[in-house]
Amino acid sequence: MSNQDGVQRRNLLWAIMALGFGQGSQAHAQSAGQMLEELAKAAAAKRAGLPTALPSLDDDLLLASSQNEGEAGIRAALLQGADAAVGRLGKADGFWGDARVRIPLPEPLSSMQKRLSPLRLSVPLDSFQMRLNRSAESMMPKAGAIFVDTIRSLTIDDVVKVLRGGATAGTDLLKAKSYTGLVSLMTPPMAEAVQASGAGPALDRIQARYGSEIERLGGWGSLKNYSGAPITLPAPPPPEVTAPATPPPPAAAAATKAKAGATKTKAVTALPIPPPPPPPPPPVVLDNPLKNQLIGFAVDRALDGLFVYIGEEERGIRQDPARRGSDLLKRVFGSL
Secondary structure, eight states: OOHHHHHHHHHHHHHHHHHHHTSOHHHHOOOHHHHHHHHHHHHHHHHTTOOOSSOSSSHHHHHHTOSSHHHHHHHHHHHHHHHHHHHHHSSTTTTTTOTTTOOOOOTTHHHHHHHHGGGTOOHHHHHHHHHHHHHHHHTHHHHHHHHHHHHHTOOHHHHHHHHTSOTTHHHHHHHHHHHHHHHHHHHHHHHHHHHHHTHHHHHHHHHHHHHHHHHHTTSSGGGTTSOOSOEEEOOOOOOOOOOOOOOOOOHHHHHHHHHHHHTTOOOOOOOOOOOOOOOOOOOEEEOOHHHHHHHHHHHHHHHHHHHHHHHHHHHHHHHOGGGOOSHHHHHHHHTO
8 A cells, every 4th residue: 555545544544533533633632742741641651550540461562553534543442342351350350250141061061960959969069150150250451461462463444434333343354364363372371270280180080970871861962062173272381400519629629729820720510511401391181072162152251241341341331431551541532
């Protein structure tokens, strides 16, 4: 695209935004100096540990790269929504304690759980479900970093759609553009979380205890839509190698060294040769198809929960002025 085309496109965007806002563009324009000053104040506040209205997920870099105020406002709103959702769900009972987003058991386990619960026989299934939700809670911090990169990819054309869209237009667009990529990126951290929470071994116990009943009910049909392909986890860090300490010289050697020093003759002490570093550990490959399908199910439901609360935050920013913490959000969404 030529520079002239780029200028024309930006001018067209400003015209559309002015029509959508119902006010002149001059009332909403923000100079580069004002933008930098606002970002500098926000960054200084964060470094000092003070509250800041801007989102906390690398927002100064993200907003500084914006080409106009509308784009910056959309990015800020989505960042604020993602930050709020990750913070809400990435803590103890974030998923497990919230019936709205709690990850259920896949069928037929969910139906079995409902039948056994009144008889107080569902404890193994309840424990398995809790471990699955704990897995989702523990991998939320990594999801936050992934969302930042995804929001960075929004284009100017996307901004127009969001500004003229409904209460969750930004969230819906983000989900449509990024869902497949997010599933791929979030599968390894979810797999690590499932391993760490004990949900993997719990599935083995469930299969051993209820296997015949599962088959009678049609098997793991609800997991068939999820891939059972091997999942490769990052290799664990190599063990640290500590160099052996040099033993102190015995008394006789110390006396000889002192005498040699008196006659200006330096003794040479051979240094120990450190052992070679161990080879890096190989990456961990999870190759159990059923467990990998379960991981895919958990990722899907965790993302559903994230987008529920990102959308809720966006709706609040659009409808409630008190939720628009920064002047930027007040200007962009104040006249919609």
